[in-house]
Amino acid sequence: MMLNTDRVNRVLNKLQQDALLVMDPYAIDYLCGKHFEPGERFLGLLLRKDKEPVLYVNALFRFDDDLGLRKVYYDDTDDVTAMLRKDLDPNQSLGVDKIMPARFLLPLMEQKAASSFALGSLAVDQTRAVKDRHEIELMRASSHVNDLAMEQFKKLIREGVTEVEVADQMLAIYKKLGASGYSFDPIVAFGDNAADPHHMPDDTVLEEGDIVLFDVGCVVNGYCSDMTRTFFYKQYPDKEAEKVYNLVREANEQSEEMLKPGVEIAMVDKKARDIITNGGYGEDFTHRLGHFIGLQDHEYGDVSSTNHNLEEAGMIHSIEPGIYHPGIAGVRIEDLVLITEDGHEVLNHYPHDIEVIG
């Protein structure tokens, strides 16, 4: 637990302002190896191009570790923006975190604590999007646990069970496998519920012939996994559902196949979308192909038609095409993928084959 000077330097190199006030607890964790959950209280890491970093933290969260930076404690009766202003140069520009709440930003602006205020957190977000070697190891470990968990989630499926009953047992399974918790609330969807990509587990009872969709992830050593598999309960899918499944599978595998440094991210989305569109289900693939992930389940960067950036070695994101057509099928197949120096590595190893369970 120490300021990661390599990461800080990568951020400062990208930063367009003279200083950056980082407030996102995950970004702060990423940069100085310590996680706080400040709730409504101010938490800020000030990075300056001409001086050492400073961490502002409520005295409630006082800690002993030497993080290799200056700490400033305040308490609930202090005016923290006035304290922060002492470390700011009113003649320098300040980049602020995109999440900075108005209750802290407006007072700093009224106090003219910087020569200009602009959104600056992109410099951290872009740095976080490219994982370093240590992070890659942790992301592999988290997805490995997720693969093992998927095997066990399948076994929760039996006649008459409800989605909520299945979902309620997942956390214990993850914890036994070494996860600290969910990376997001699990999606368990039976039958036509699978055709709603935002469905949350409810009291729907499983019936023979249902689709069973699991979109699940856990946190291991602080890093997130996220995988979706779609199963069929007791009956092989009918012809149209089989076609839907195979289209989604093809979209997943062919878009993964093209991943390597230098590929435009929008083209990856296009590959998957074209396959589904040519198969006649373009209107039913209603979301982006994927999102970046790391310390948080959803991080900056999406895999969509609007992202014209290029894939870089170290990037990790999901590939999760889906077709949502009530009455026919709801299918999504999602993996996490790492861009490597000369290609890619799929972090999930649970198979993509059509699988009849129960």
Added chain:
Amino acid sequence: MMLNTDRVNRVLNKLQQDALLVMDPYAIDYLCGKHFEPGERFLGLLLRKDKEPVLYVNALFRFDDDLGLRKVYYDDTDDVTAMLRKDLDPNQSLGVDKIMPARFLLPLMEQKAASSFALGSLAVDQTRAVKDRHEIELMRASSHVNDLAMEQFKKLIREGVTEVEVADQMLAIYKKLGASGYSFDPIVAFGDNAADPHHMPDDTVLEEGDIVLFDVGCVVNGYCSDMTRTFFYKQYPDKEAEKVYNLVREANEQSEEMLKPGVEIAMVDKKARDIITNGGYGEDFTHRLGHFIGLQDHEYGDVSSTNHNLEEAGMIHSIEPGIYHPGIAGVRIEDLVLITEDGHEVLNHYPHDIEVIG
């Protein structure tokens, strides 16, 4: 589910600006009876003194209910601040929500969408602090479930159990009693852990003679409860722990006793603090006496030495004195209380007596 014009008018009467952009999902729920969890996406309710309200919501959350206001849907590719600007008068002042993130606020300011920008959400916060009749009924119901749950939590206590094992069983108990979930993650603290007011359940094993502290709450029909009781496992407390318990109990009951409209809130904190200080434990009562509560577990308003506002009929807040002295005892006794026209009503009915369990 409909715009609550009485609440909107109370807010606009308090508002110092010409318009207010409400972004807090709970404040929006409070004002228009509909709850969204927009995540990172923009959600805004624009209240204007000279025009009808407008709700901006992502098309992902499209809904059919007629809330009695104009809805504006946007999608992820739209520039939502540019859309918002069309409904703002650049010659009028705008109050913004204290939680408004910089990524929305800075673009609006750059576009000069209002003549001035200031924090305006206090008008909603102060309105929410005084519950109306409907809310009071729901708060009573939530605390009633919490009272019933406390009876059952006690029964989870047995030799060798860990805090986490106890905590993991609480949600199911709440749900059986009709709650939709926790109002906050439950605190279960054994022995000296009770002397840390921020302790979260861990693998500490219960031992004979331990203190068992439960700080727990649930959500019923959207409204929160929050109660703390401190028990003793198998052994009556020793003389010093008994003294600590009785001081905390006296601080709780005497500060509750003085509650009625017109009492300065700081004086309520002082009453409890004086009792504990005169008993010799002033240094070990390390937090404010209470907090306001309603749709959220912690709402605007605290019961502390710095709150010079007066109690008003309809206010609901916690009264939760504590003494945290490792080696002697960690004790907190917390109730929710409602200020009535001529006094107060304690919403929790679980007794305050010293109780030996197990």
